[in-house]
Structure formats: structure tokens, C-alpha cells
Amino acid sequence: xxxxxxxxxxxxxxxxxxxxxxxxxxxxxxxxxxxxxxxxxxxxxxxxxxxxxxxxxxxxxxxxxxxxxxxxxxxxxxxxxxxxxxxxxxxxxxxxxxxxxxxxxxxxxxxxxxxxxxxxxxxxxxxxxxxxxxxxxxxxxxxxxxxxxxxxxxxxxxxxxxxxxxxxxxxxxxxxxxxxxxxxxxxxxxxxxxxxxxxxxxxxxxxxxxxxxxxxxxxxxxxxxxxxxxxxxxxxxxxxxxxxxxxxxxxxxxxxxxxxxxxxxxxxxxxxxxxxxxxxxxxxxxxxxxxxxxxxxxxxxxxxxxxxxxxxxxxxxxxxxxxxxxxxxxxxxxxxxxxxxxxxxxxxxxxxxxxxxxxxxxxxxxxxxxxxxxxxxxxxxxxxxxxxxxxxxxxxxxxxxxxxxxxxxxxxxxxxxxxxxxxxxxxxxxxxxxxxxxxxxxxxxxxxxxxxxxxxxxxxxxxxxxxxxxxxxxxxxxxxxxxxxxxxxxxxxxxxxxxxxxxxxxxxxxxxxxxxxxxxxxxxxxx
Numbered sequence: 001x002x003x004x005x006x007x008x009x010x011x012x013x014x015x016x017x018x019x020x021x022x023x024x025x026x027x028x029x030x031x032x033x034x035x036x037x038x039x040x041x042x043x044x045x046x047x048x049x050x051x052x053x054x055x056x057x058x059x060x061x062x063x064x065x066x067x068x069x070x071x072x073x074x075x076x077x078x079x080x081x082x083x084x085x086x087x088x089x090x091x092x093x094x095x096x097x098x099x100x101x102x103x104x105x106x107x108x109x110x111x112x113x114x115x116x117x118x119x120x121x122x123x124x125x126x127x128x129x130x131x132x133x134x135x136x137x138x139x140x141x142x143x144x145x146x147x148x149x150x151x152x153x154x155x156x157x158x159x160x161x162x163x164x165x166x167x168x169x170x171x172x173x174x175x176x177x178x179x180x181x182x183x184x185x186x187x188x189x190x191x192x193x194x195x196x197x198x199x200x201x202x203x204x205x206x207x208x209x210x211x212x213x214x215x216x217x218x219x220x221x222x223x224x225x226x227x228x229x230x231x232x233x234x235x236x237x238x239x240x241x242x243x244x245x246x247x248x249x250x251x252x253x254x255x256x257x258x259x260x261x262x263x264x265x266x267x268x269x270x271x272x273x274x275x276x277x278x279x280x281x282x283x284x285x286x287x288x289x290x291x292x293x294x295x296x297x298x299x300x301x302x303x304x305x306x307x308x309x310x311x312x313x314x315x316x317x318x319x320x321x322x323x324x325x326x327x328x329x330x331x332x333x334x335x336x337x338x339x340x341x342x343x344x345x346x347x348x349x350x351x352x353x354x355x356x357x358x359x360x361x362x363x364x365x366x367x368x369x370x371x372x373x374x375x376x377x378x379x380x381x382x383x384x385x386x387x388x389x390x391x392x393x394x395x396x397x398x399x400x401x402x403x404x405x406x407x408x409x410x411x412x413x414x415x416x417x418x419x420x421x422x423x424x425x426x427x428x429x430x431x432x433x434x435x436x437x438x439x440x441x442x443x444x445x446x447x448x449x450x451x452x453x454x455x456x457x458x459x460x461x462x463x464x465x466x467x468x469x470x471x472x473x474x475x476x477x478x479x480x481x482x483x484x485x486x487x488x489x490x491x492x493x494x495x496x497x498x499x500x501x502x503x504x505x506x507x508x509x510x511x512x513x514x515x516x517x518x519x520x521x522x523x524x525x526x527x
Contacts, residue, residue, distance in 0.1 A: 019159035022108035024076070025059040028152040032113065035068035035075040037083045043120040048078040051115075051127045057148050058134060074111040078123060081105070081116045090161050093118060098262065098307065099399075102197040103163045106130060108156055121195065128191045129162060137442050138191040139417050140409040141184035144491040147442045162424075168196040168360075168400045169423035171416050173407050174367055181407060192420040200360060200400050201265040202311035202333045206234055209250050210269075216246060225275035234269035238289045239279035244296050251297045255305045263309035263331070264301070266294040272317060290318040291326055291355075298327035313362055314352055316340055321351030333360030333400060346396075353397040360400030361393045365419070366412050373408040374465050374503055375458040375473065380405060380415035383432060383459050390419065391426040410499025414439060414459050444489055447480035454480070454496070470507065473500045 023031040034052040036045055045065070052063040055076075068075060077084070081093045081104075088094055092103050093116065104117035104126040115130060117123035128136075133156060135149035171194050177185045189195055210217055217223055223243040225235035236243050251264045274286050283289045290312060298310040310327070314320075314334040320341035326332060332355075334348050343351070353359055364370075364379060371377035379385050380403075393401070401423055405416060418435050421428045428435065436455070444451040454476035463469050477497050481490070 019108045019157050020110045021155055021157045022110065022113045024055065024113070024154040024156065025061050025151075026153055028060040030055070030059070030061045030063050032111070033075045034063055034065040035073060035077055036065065037079050038067045039083070040067070040079060041120060044078065044080065044123050047120070047124045047127045051076065051078060051130070054131050054136060054148065055154070058136070058150060059152055059154055060150070061152075076113045076115065078115045078127065080120075080123065081118050084114075084116060087114060087116065092161060092163055098198055099167055100163065102167075102193075102195075103161065104129075106133075106158045106160045106162070108158050113156070113158075121197065124190060125162070125193050125195075128193065130156075130158075133158065135442075136191075137439075138188055139439060139443055140413040141181065141188040143184075144488070144495055145409075145413075145443070147488070164193070164197065164424050165394050165426045166399055166401045166423045167198045168200050168402070169194050169420065170196055170401065171365065171403045171405050171419060174404045175406065177407055185407070192417065193424050194420040198309070198400070199262045200309060200311050200331055200333070200402075201261075201263045202267055202313055202331070202360065202362070202402070203265050204269050205265040205267050206236060206269040209247060210234060212250065213246060225273055226277040226280075227273055227275070233273040234271070235273045235275060236268075236293070237275045237277060237280060238293050239275070239277065239283055244293055247293060248297050248300045251310070252300060252304055255301065255308060259305070261308075263311050264297070265311050266290075266297050267312045267315075268318065270316075274317065284323055285318075285320060287314070287318040287320050287322040288324065291322045291324070291330075294330055295327045298330045302327065302329050311360070314348060315362065319343065319348060321348065322355055324355070326356040328357050330356060331358045331360055331400060332356040333362045333402060334398075335362040337364045349393070349396045349398070356397075358400075359393075359396070359398045360402065361398045363389075363401065363403040365403040365405040365415070366408060367404060368406050368408075372506060373406060373411060374506065375411045375469065376462040377465065378406075378408075378412055378415075380412035380419070381459050382462065383415060383418060383436070386415055386419050386422065387429050387432045390422040391429045394426050410496055410502075411458060414455055443492055444480065445485065447483040447485050447489055447493070450476045450479035450483075465503070465507070467507070470500060470504050473503075 025031055034048050036048045048065040052065040055063040081088050092100055093105055101119045102122045102125060104122040105114060106126060106129065107114040115126040117126050134154065137147040139145045221231040223237060223240055224231045225233050225237055227233055254264050255261065268290055280289060283292055294310055294312050301308050301310055309329050309331055311331050311333065314332050316338045317340050319335060319339050320343060332352050334352055336345055339348065366378035366380045375381065403419065418432060421435060440448045440452055454473060457472060477493055477500065480493055
């Protein structure tokens with residue numbers, strides 16, 4: 001019998017248990033209390049307290065978080081999976097593997113609602129997922145973009161095991177967040193599960209090694225690259241076995257100092273300057289040299305610190321695939337820019353996936369010197385790009401995603417939000433239209449129609465930046481303000497009006513610079 005036509009019969013036949021409706025609140029009064037175990041950690045208790053606070057905001061009732069003992073206690077149970085092993089049937093919720101740290105379970109019963117996570121982070125995910133299912137949204141950072149629904153009656157029917165499709169989902173500001181924005185940005189990441197279950201280190205590491213062992217490099221200049229007949233720079237002579245021993249010892253020392261860290265980086269310093277000595281040339285391509293050193297570190301790490309990872313990029317001169325395989329605990333993150341060797345991104349992913357067990361993606365969602373925070377310019381502004389690439393990267397072996405971005409939510413916020421949904425579950429790519437509609441409904445309500453036009457303009461049609469574009473943005477915002485809107489919608493429109501004004505000022509500044517440059521050049525041309 002088709003599963004979708006006869007779900008109840010299918011579940012009975014397979015032995016699965018259907019979830020029951022769970023009443024959370026009735027007529028504004030709590031129907032269940034939020035409970036943890038008596039041995040819950042402070043972080044789990046805080047997660048339970050957060051849930052109680054938000055349920056109070058939604059229903060108008062007074063939810064409190066407390067402790068309970070025993071698996072038969074009724075309530076909204078917020079706990080680790082290890083606290084209730086009899087409730088956990090799925091192996092993904094019993095595993096201690098680092099790749100399953102973020103897995104959690106939501107299950108409703110007639111008088112109980114389970115929120116169980118493999119780790120404290122997973123418990124927090126369960127809380128924010130439940131609130132999302134109840135209508136809460138944090139579209140962009142800050143209180144203006146948090147939507148908390150109001151409902152005196154609250155119930156849910158859920159039976160879900162959630163596991164992220166990417167083990168790390170990082171959308172980070174390339175130039176950092178100003179102090180006043182850091183807390184809001186951290187809250188956005190937490191509430192949208194845009195977090196790192198595994199902290200993968202892949203940043204430029206050679207510079208830190210040089211700085212940490214400055215005296216050793218001064219004593220042994222032969223450790224540095226030979227360039228134009230001289231030793232120096234920030235690249236290594238990787239063919240030198242003593243240099244490799246130094247890097248291995250440096251990497252092991254990081255784990256010795258902090259056994260809790262998940263990985264170390266073996267990524268070269270930025271830029272060129274690779275060694276030109278005969279022995280390095282014998283190793284092969286720049287990619288082969290980089291991976292040779294990474295592999296040596298990775299094998300030493302695997303022997304002394306099993307389960308730990310070593311990261312590097314496929315970037316710039318070492319972006320082309322190597323001629324040999326990476327060690328099992330190496331994660332290669334392919335940069336979606338600065339590609340060398342005439343390869344396409346697809347070719348790089350295919351080539352490296354044949355050599356490395358696990359891949360990551362080092363994406364450039366928005367880089368201020370490239371797009372200047374202007375509308376319709378960055379990759380993050382292209383919803384079709386996000387919808388296409390995130391599932392494709394995962395299908396081809398990527399399990400880590402590091403997306404450089406900027407604090408520019410006016411032009412790219414919708415892209416960042418949708419990316420966070422797809423990075424957790426790539427199947428959401430098929431629901432992008434629904435996510436877009438959900439955003440417009442929740443964020444703008446009665447002003448949905450003009451704001452649909454606004455976001456279609458800057459996130460889907462990609463027109464050239466011009467006075468006409470800025471004018472149309474203003475016009476759509478003006479039309480939205482004519483609707484019967486509440487203070488929350490008005491505040492969000494104000495934010496977007498300020499962003500549009502900043503675009504106008506940037507265009508005026510750019511035009512003034514152009515006129516000044518032309519005025520300076522014209523006398524030269526006349527002579």
C-alpha cells in the first residue's frame with residue numbers, strides 16, 4: 001500500500017508509534033510545566049528556562065522551569081538523551097561520535113513533550129526548533145527582526161529526529177561585528193542553528209607557526225622557501241624533513257595544551273612565494289607539497305589523539321587536486337574563489353572528493369570590498385545560487401560550510417536566513433518559495449505585497465545598481481508604510497529605509513569620486 005495514502009496503517013505495520021497531540025497551553029494557562037533532570041547542567045537548565053520564558057510570551061501564561069525525576073513524569077522534558085536512555089530508540093541519538101553531537105529528538109505524547117539532545121548544544125537546538133514550529137522567528141539579528149507569536153491555546157503533534165546535513169554551518173562577518181552587535185549576532189546564530197557542532201580549523205597557519213617558533217626559524221633559515229636564490233618569506237621548504245618535524249610537533253602541542261579542541265589547521269600562509277628548490281620540485285605540484293605536510297601532521301595526530309581532525313583549504317595555488325590521497329582525518333575545504341589552474345568549482349569538488357574522505361566549502365557570500373553592501377551584488381543576494389549550491393556541495397561530499405559574509409542584512413539578510421535553513425537540511429531547497437513566503441508573512445503581514453516586490457527586486461531579479469533601483473526600493477517601502485501595520489513592522493521598514501538611504505549615499509559618494517577623478521585627468525589629457 002502506498003505510504004502517503006495510508007500513513008496510520010503503514011506505521012502500525014512497521015511497528016512505529018505515531019505521536020500524540022500534546023496540549024501545551026489552554027486559554028492562556030500552562031497545561032504542562034517545563035522540566036529538567038535534577039542532574040542537568042547549568043547550560044541545559046538555561047535552555048529550559050529560555051523555553052519557559054518564550055512559552056510565557058506566546059501564551060500570556062506563566063511557565064516555569066523546574067526539576068523532575070523518573071521517565072514517567074509529565075511535562076515538557078528538556079534534557080540530554082543520556083538522561084533518558086529508555087526513550088531513545090534511534091542509534092543516532094545514542095552515539096558519542098563527534099559528527100552526531102548536534103542530533104536531537106522532539107516527540108509529543110498526550111501529557112508529555114520530549115526535547116532530548118545528544119549534547120548541551122543539541123538541547124538548545126531542540127528548544128529553538130520547537131519554538132520555530134510554534135511560530136517564533138529570528139530572521140535577522142536584533143529585536144526588530146524577532147517575531148514572537150501570540151496564542152492563548154498551544155498544542156503540537158511532532159515526532160522528529162533532527163541531524164544536521166553540515167557538521168559546521170558558519171555564516172561569519174569577514175570584518176567582524178562591532179561590539180554593540182555581537183550579542184544580537186550570536187543570538188541569531190543560536191536561534192537559527194547556524195553553529196559548529198565540530199570546530200574545524202582551516203585558517204592560515206604557517207604565519208602562526210613562524211611567529212611561535214621565531215628563534216628556530218632564525219637558527220634554521222633552510223626551513224623557509226627558496227625564492228630567487230634567497231631563503232625567506234612566509235612559505236616553508238616542505239621537502240625539509242626537520243621542518244616537517246617542527247610543524248608536527250607544533251600541531252601535537254596544540255592538542256596537548258587543549259585536548260577538547262576538535263582540530264588544527266595546516267593551511268599555508270596567504271599569497272605566493274613557494275619554494276623553488278630542486279627537492280620541493282621533486283614532490284610535485286604546490287597542492288602535492290601542501291598535502292604532504294598536512295598528511296604528515298594528520299597521521300601523527302591520529303596516532304596520539306584519535307578522532308581529531310586536521311584542516312586545510314584548496315585555495316589559490318594549491319586549489320588544483322593533488323596526485324595522491326589525503327589522510328583519513330584530513331578535511332579539505334574548497335574555496336569558492338581565488339581558484340587557480342583553470343578549474344571550475346565543480347571540477348575542483350570532483351577532483352578533491354576523489355582524494356579526500358571529507359570536504360568542506362569555503363564560500364564567499366559577501367565581501368565588502370567586492371560588493372560594498374549594495375543590493376543585488378553579492379552571492380548571498382542570489383536566492384537561486386544558495387538554493388542550488390548548498391545541496392550540490394553536500395551531494396558531492398561537503399560536510400562543513402564556512403561562509404564569509406558581512407553585517408549587511410538589508411541587502412543579504414534573506415539570503416543568510418535561507419542559507420541557515422538549507423545548511424541544516426538541504427531538502428529545504430525544495431521549499432525556498434515557502435520559506436520566502438513565510439518570511440514575508442511573518443515580517444510584514446499586511447504589507448506583504450509591496451515587500452514581496454522589494455525583496456524580489458533585490459534578491460531575485462538582480463538589476464544593475466542605479467538611481468532607478470534605489471528609487472524603486474524607496475517606492476516599495478513607501479507603499480508598505482501606507483498599509484495598516486503595527487509598530488514591529490514599522491520598525492523593520494525603518495531599518496530597510498535606513499539601508500536604502502545608505503545605498504543612495506554610497507552612489508552619491510562614488511559619483512563624486514568619479515567626477516573628481518575626471519576633473520583631475522582632463523587637464524592631463526588636454527596637454
